[in-house]
Amino acid sequence: MSVALCTTSHSPLIGLHDPPDDVKAEVDRALTEARGFVEDFAPDLVVIFAPDHYNGFLYEVMPSFCIGAAATSVGDYGLPTGDLSVDAETARLLAKRVLDSGVDVAVSEAMRVDHGFVQPLSFLFGSLTSVPVVPVFVNCVAEPLGPAVRSRLLGSAIGTALRDLGRRVLVVGSGGLSHDPPVPRLAEAPPEVAERLTHGRSPTPEQRRVRESRTVAAAGEFARGAGGFRPLNPAWDAEVLAALAAGDFAAIDGRPNAWFTEQGGHSAHEVRTWIAAYAALAASGPYTVRSSYYRAIPEWFAGFATTTALPVEAA
């Protein structure tokens, strides 16, 4: 089997609240390069690690990790709705192998996914059904969170299992580096928001519109330096990118959750998806980063990065 990696930030504000044209063009070039890398690799399976933002996973039951044997997009922020082309047999096999390794992963036969999964799949493949996929949910927002090292163990177990498949597998990690957009938190939520975080899996179109327009308005404030949001942290982002590029998981493994939150903001825990993806790649041996793009983009509420990587012997 062969393996390749692409990690990318997502932001539902892309296309809804864009940065100046020169920045947008720079990101487009980076994503086009990543897409070219993926086309050249021509995967026959994609394993995507991504978070959810209270669209598919709510406090009714909030697993730390979940592998989907079937998945459908809820179509938040105007993104495509519909089923992903999930490779159910491989999803169930990977779940078994992860459980055998001692990492407790949930399984879903009806996973609902949001922009965290849908945006990278749409960027890289143009649709949700171009390539067989195994979606792997990583809880990055709903506290309490387990330690980040568990994401590495999850990725490592999946990468080890992938070695036996004899397939061309692209592992994808989806999520921002430093960022703290207004995703609600249960501990400080008023009752109606707590109710939504627990049971609100089917908002009306109007409820969805209100929620999404609030995020766009907040991004406008953030980009103007208003609103009291936590700033992006390019220095921390560089530190994390350098550790992952060097395969230096030890630099991250021992970090407490407070390190991610204090340095990068509450949503910086989305970097767990990158840790899992890089750990999955590392299971096939030493790797080398082929491309790495970064820019802090307040209009998208994101320390925005995209990287690609290959095993050393394939590079």
Ligand SMILES: O=C(O)/C=C/c1cccc(O)c1O
């Ligand atoms: O509104 C949400 O659910 C999330 C918004 C968001 C904004 C910016 C970067 C991200 O990673 C997000 O999920």
Ligand SMILES: [Fe+2]
């Ligand atoms: Fe996100």
